[in-house]
Amino acid sequence: MTEPRRNPIATVESLDYEGHGVAHVDGKTIFLDGALPFETVEYSSYRKKPTFENAQVTAVLTESFMRTKPKCVHFGVCGGCSLQHAEAGAQVAAKQRVMEENLARIGEVKPETLLTPIYGPTWGYRHRARLSARFVAKKGTVLVGFHEKRSSFIADMRSCEILPKKISDLLVPLRELVMQLSIRERMPQIELALGEHVDVLVLRIMDPISPADEELLKAFADQHTVQFWLQPKGPDTAYPFYPLDAPQLSYSLPEFGIVMPYKPTEFTQVNPHINRVLVGRAIRLLDPQPGERIADLFCGLGNFTLPIARRGATVVGIEGSQQLVERAIENAGKNGLADKTEFSVANLFEMTPEIMADLGHFDRMLIDPPRDGAMEVCKSIDPEHGPKRIVYVSCNPATLARDANVLVNVKGYKMKTAGVVNMFPHTGHVESMAWFEKE
Template identity: 50%
Template sequence: MSEIIKIDSIDNNGRGVARRDGKAIFVDGAILNETVEANIYQKKDSFEVATATRIIKESSARVTPRCPNYGVCGGCSMQHIDPSTQVAVKQRTLEDNLWHIGKVEKAKVLPPIHGPYWGYRYRARLSVRYVRKKNDVLVGFREKKGRFVVEMDTCPVLAKRVSDLIPSLRACLNNLSCREDIPQIEVAVGEETVVLALRHMVPLSDEDTQKLLDFAKKHDIVWWTQSKGLDTLKPLLTNSSDSHKLYYDIPQFGLRMFYEPSDFTQVNPFINRTLIHRALNLLEIESSDRVADLFCGLGNFTLPLATMAKEVMGFEGSETLTERAMQGAKIHGLENKVSFTTLNLFDVDKEWLENLGFFDKMLLDPPRDGAFAVCKALTEMNPSLRPKRIVYVSCNPSTLARDVDVLVNSGSYKLLSAGVINMFPHTAHVESIAAFDLVC
């Protein structure tokens, strides 16, 4: 059913929102202050969902999407909105969560962390599907509405080297005998090396292996393969030095971070460098500080912290990552200032924290589930052992708000400042950073 709708706000997913008889109508492809003709395709008791089919009155924030697959591809949801408005939407999402869900007093709003809007994505999982009717292999993201793979030859948010490679990659995979048994490719782009990790459900024949090697040589990439679980992930050429060249630099601290395709690293290396700088500035590190970095991963924050503080302890749930982080510390001569411990940070308590002793500062960088157990332990531990300053890097505003509620409304900490990190331009994904000071 089609009708004329006036949009009066934008939701957290970048959809236009209208109201009729107390019911919300979420409109894909519409922007604040627009009047659109929309097709309503879902009706519930409290809301309806629609797609804009014609723009009657256009917003000044509307721009032409750069991607020819925008609207079909599920990779982006905000390319039709100018970048500054995208960030404003994310900032409002963060503030709504903090002030209304976290129930804290309004604090200083930090300037957004910006970076390139295109070619920023250095990590990605690309779906692969052989289509019999087309006798062709599709490589890309899944469609916005459905499980099909988008037919794409370019992707403007992917690193340019990878985007330019898609047509040749499709042709290469289409020539493999196992083309029907390849579900996905993991992309990891380092400073020098592009790694494509091929997931294959059947063993690679010698002929297929040679075709992959020929492709790698021609296009200057490195193949890794995975036949089953992550423990089977390995370089296609196991004796190749190329398998050890995947790294990213943190130049302001003189650090080079080596990693493998299965390791967690930030998707956007440009934003990551700025984020590290801001996090350490907010912590106000002094040379005498003892610092804890929880959910430390490869040591993305730990090693920069170790160049400034007296002692840094990193804690992480993955033993593989803590081992890699310690290797990085040794490479940079920081092994006497830093240590790493593997443990489940979702199951810690005040006794564990108290046994670690006093930390001057603490950095939290949890996954989407947040850091509830850590925050609860901080509020329950001996007040004399609580860190004086906490910086929390979040990839989920709702769990951040929950954890802020625990830290602040217990009377233990005060929220000093918070701001968005535009890690994923053209998507509704909200990353943020917040700083807290000890109250008691």
């Protein structure tokens, strides 16, 4: 009797920047969901291209020392996490390796030293999240949660280990609440924003709610001590619904004596514990001095701007969102830093040397771009009269490496140090920070 045909076998070499195992078989690169370095696995491909394949592990023949038992019962189905099967310390080490490899391969740069990785709580850390909601007629129920892996379906979640326990415990009650609403088929999203004094749930409503819906929402808010906001259209249309006397949503940076109010649909970091450490390290690397003029590019609502100003420098914050700039101006005033800050709206993806020159001289610069990076900013820096020090905070190691190539190999900066920040434990997201110096 012949043995049943086995799936192909691969030996995993590393992790990529999304947390997939990487192997090579017959000249092809195989990206393996659920595989870890040093493992031998069987796999089944779900996407095949001439030079690479995406595959799912079907059996682990030799386990890595990095492997651990996932804590979440929904791991493997829910697409919210991809690395719970890897021990927490190994996740951080893998992300550091991804950053180093990107700097070497894409950027052709190497930092003189490596920073100690920043990491913190690995469970219950996520204070910002966007959950999908959907009435599933075939199941006769409403699902609330993240999407399944590689799918538009919503995972049938009853708990979430990366959300604070109070919010995880609300997933089933939220399903029951939405099921009772008249607009249950017209409410596709619930956005979470958890502050220090209030927890906000923003309901994306496609139709107005009924008086009966209003009573249901108020009773839920009272029972579970949350505040509901309603969002009829885009993020700018969100408004508080109940209770109206709830505290203002905010987070704090105690090291700098700063409190940052914000609206639930405005961008803030998802992990407030790590954000405090991140800001502290960035300011220490930047080392702002009283009397200096410093640029904070992609400044958002002032997460770095205000701490820099607290050190006595004058800070120019530039951001592409008018709404965030208005919030930054308000926050500077509330924290007594209006005289040390100035903010403006500009599309930093269209920066030119002429626009940069018009902004005037900066002694130091902090750059905190989105995933697309800051290529035009880096290209526009004057190599002779630009800032003597740049601290770059990145959420994408590939664009950090690309921009580092410009700063080091074109503009003449030294890459003094770099390191990862584990802002999103159990996911493949790699946040990092680098310091560049003109010597």
